[in-house]
Amino acid sequence: MFNSIAPVLQSSGPAITSTGMAALAVGLAALGSGYAERGIGAAAVGAMAEDESLFGRGLILTVLPETLVILALVVVFLTLG
């Protein structure tokens, strides 16, 4: 079995390529914004339940953390470009 793994371990080049790193960057950024949206979303729904006119404001505040993912996408294009 060791013989079959050895060539893989010995092969040169990084374990994670720049594409992989870029994917990781987007993934982590999405995780972060998802966590932020969890709290904001809960508060926004609570506020909307009391006062429906807050829908627009609640929606904007909820999607604001999405900018994190967009910034991460910029990183992807810079890396891959």
Added chain:
Amino acid sequence: MRVEPDGATNYEYVTARVRARRAKLFDEDDYRKLVRMGPGEIARFMEETEYETEMNELGARFSGVDLIEYALNRNLAKHFDDLLEWADGKLYDYVVRYLRKFDAWNVKTTLRGLYSGASTAEIEDDLIGAGEFSDAFLSRLVNASSIEAVVEQLDGTIFGDAAADAYELYEEMGVLVPLENAVDRAYYAELMGNLPNEPNHAEELYIQFLRAEIDFRNLRNALRISRSGADIDPAEFYIDGGRLFAATELRQLAANPDELVARVRESTYGDELDAALDGLADAEDLIGFEHALDAALLEYSDTLSNRYPLSVCPVLAYVLAKEREVDNIRAIARGREAGLDAEEIEAELVVQ
């Protein structure tokens, strides 16, 4: 009845809703208008506010000041039930801890009603369904045939053991005092029981707030006893869990209000209470003193809610503010009915 809540705590959702409701409470301008109205006008004014549903529901059965009072109670119950419905996890535990005082109130009302031979409907009208007890459980309590049956019903609730112990004393003495005291003690024991061992900062302040509540209750009891001149030892009414006084000190402090004020000022929450304590020192009569205490608690809870927006503090501040509003409107309605003029009623209000 939920006893051990579990799951994640949803501070964001509950505090957002609570803040929206807080903003709808009556402000100084509303009170200024209300104190110049007669009971009929007050009722009409309330029909156009928050209290519309309750006023319409009860309008056919009651009128005048009774209508206002029952609508207030029902509205209070609705809002506090909502709180319990929304809150999950630890937050539920923290909120229900305080709201159980309405359970204690309901149990005592039922006991007194049965003792005095009031009809079921009369007792039901005086209940405030804001605590943890469900409506079905409350109606079982009210429909119990005897005081013993009420005590049996309480088995399994936080009041169960204490009430069962006190029942023997009640049978011996034939007065309700031991049962009522047992219910109150059970409430305060539960208020301070099972709190987190290593609280974070917001929880620590919440615990401090509960202690302040107990301290103020002790203070108030001591003052009432000393002013009434009755030969009762204040220490007998001492509630455990506060941090300002020990049972033995209370008697000595009760005789000297100045020393009491100095004592509160020196304590850790003295800074937040400074303004209210000045009012407390100036207050000449007991009622003024008690209002100053209420204002102090309100101010304290507000400070906490601004400092820790994502904690139980804003919810607690809302509960206090709502209770205050209901008390204020009741005072105005009763005051107008008794023919007091606007200035006298304004002195009875606690407005922030």
